[in-house]
Amino acid sequence: MSDRRIRKVVILGGGTAGWMTAAALAKVNAPPQFEVTLIESEEIGIIGVGEATIPTIHWFNTLIGLDEARFLRETKATFKLGIEFVGWNGTPGGNPSRYFHPFGRYGGPADAQMFVHRWVRARQDGLPHSHEDYSLATLAARTGKFGPPAPDPHSLFSTLGHAYHFDAGLYAAHLRQLAEARGVRRVEGKVERIERHPETGFVTRLTTHRGDVIAGDLFVDCSGLRALLIGGVMESGFEDWSHWLPCDRALAVPCERVADTPPYTRATAHAFGWQWRIPLQHRTGNGMVYSSQVASDDAAADALMANLDGKALAEPRLIRFQTGRRRQAWVKNVVAIGLSSGFLEPLESTSIHLIQSGIAKLLSLFPSRECPEETAGQFNQVFATDMESVRDFLVLHYSRTQGREEQLWRHCQAMAVPEGLTWKERHFTRTGRIVLSTDELFRDASWFAVMMGQGLRAADYNPLLDTLPAAENIAYLQRLREQMAKAMATLPSHDAYLRRVMAPA
Known part of the structure; x- marks a missing residue:
């Protein structure tokens, strides 16, 4: 019986998704039943815009035994009571409309x-x-x-x-400390070669540019939008949702903190998208999500930089994306978690929730070495349902916007939902x-x-x-x-x- 069990789990990619997965697996793997190895390269950047969360984060923090005070200190976190939406219904009487989505x-x-x-x-x-x-x-x-x-x-x-705002890079580093202390092995390097079993098609080994060879029974693809395993190797198709969620780019920039820390995220509508404001202890995270069909990168950057609360601490960083999901997030012995499984823009701070949703489903459906089709099929069904329900909630914001006559918003008001x-x-x-x-x-x-x-x-x-x-x-x-x-x-x-x-x- 024991030879059917997973003995080696390999996580491709670090960042929030990779280290959340590693920390969760390390916590439940006691006494150790399998090895966990995470491969990441310091040369490959992470998206890192998911600095705001929703209350489901408490499930994950409890699962891995997070100490809240230490977490708050090490990630420069703040508390979050909800999201304020500004300007989504125009500017009646000359003042931007405002409403609040509270937690609780x-x-x-x-x-x-x-x-x-x-x-x-x-x-x-x-x-x-x-x-x-x-x-x-x-x-x-x-x-x-x-x-x-x-x-x-x-x-x-x-x-x-309540939920939290935190620095995504510091959060990944915090989780790395916890995971490595519980036995997770980190390998530095970029994967250059991926080997598969000639009969089953299962991934068997990854080789880095340094020559390290990492064999595994189960592979978790946390390679972000590149989706190296689930898309590149397993060729899982992508279901495009951009006809409902037309924004396809984001610019992110931090600025100085200049006032008392508000306990909420702000999402402000603009002519060609919307801007986030995420208050942390040491700075404020800002970004512009927009459609490249109606605004240039320069125009979006100008609007973002003109609407910061404090002095910018860096140049805006451009992120290109496509909204939608993988048709199958689990194929053979590859499970996609995080952006490799799909992307929904951060309008309701759901990116980290969808990571932990994938982790929760992986833990409850943790397979034998054969990775039965029934197990993968159940994962794909429930994860797709999760993604689609979040998608519909986001579409509600766009399709029901009133009082705005710009091209993007007219399109959203007229589209079938x-x-x-x-x-x-x-x-x-x-x-x-x-x-x-x-x-x-x-x-x-x-x-x-x-x-x-x-x-x-x-x-x-x-x-x-x-x-x-x-x-x-x-x-x-x-x-x-x-x-x-x-x-x-x-x-x-x-x-x-x-x-x-x-x-x-």
Whole structure:
């Protein structure tokens, strides 16, 4: 039986994807059942734009036993309560439109999905307050405050949720330390030769330019957009989604930090794309995502550099990409994780989530040496579903943009969207319901925030609420708003909380 087991796992590529995979495999491989070798070259750069995360990062941090204080210190990380979207609905009255996608939940501890219906009914009955007034995460973010979710499910603070911003290069280095301490072997070099078994077609050995030969039973392709194994060797086709997500380039540049650190990411719409702002302890990460069909690289760079919060610390770095996914992310004994499996632009900070999604599926479907087709098929099915649900959420931002007349946005407003997205929009606008499958990444609060932010409105609510008198429903929401104001007054500033958590024990 033992000779059927994987004895050697080879990871091609470092960066965030490679070292996250290595750290996870090293953690679960105790006592050691297989060797883990990672091949990377210091001469090959990494994309490194994924400096913002979403709350699923906690699953990975728990899996590998990450110490939060050390992580915050070594990666220059900050906390993230959500994402602010600026200008996605034009500039009504001369001011850029703004809305917030919070992490956590709307309403009180016991409201769950029913809050949406409570609020829709109350608005129809004359409630003047925005739905954003009932999100503790939104209120905290906009006042520069931070607090972690409370473990007590009855506490108002249990409705909070958070993720992190961090320096992607420092994060990879931090994970490398953890992985190597647990036995992962790193090999420096560029792969020049890839050998396959003449009968099975499985990859068997990689040879670097230095002459190092690394044999393996299972190969994880973390080579980024180059996709050396899954695309170059296994020839897995690519499903192009650029007709829904037309941006194909990004420029990234860091700048000086010039103010208190806001606990949220900002995404600002421009004529030909959008700009990110990611606040770290030591600097601010910035970037412009745009379509090369409507803007030159120079025009995008000029717009980016003109809209920095502080002095630029480098020249803008150009990244070319194509949105979409590999038709098969697992072929024979090669599994693609990270950008080699597909690319979705960082509008909702999902790049690192999709890495850990691939890792989670690999761990649950970890194969024998034969890598059965059924195992690969299951991985491909569930990973494709994950990618497609995130894709639809991103398309919602583009297709429902209002108040912008530029070429890119007119195209997005007129394009046909995926059928599943149309179904979600119809359900919400007609019934107030947000229809999701059990495995979708973004849950009710996220869809509600972006649907409302992009101008969709619910015409109805759950009829069971009619058993509650209208005045009683409004009174409940008014009391909840007052409770949130009191809770907000007790929260420290984001920077003060950061200092407290990172302080030596």
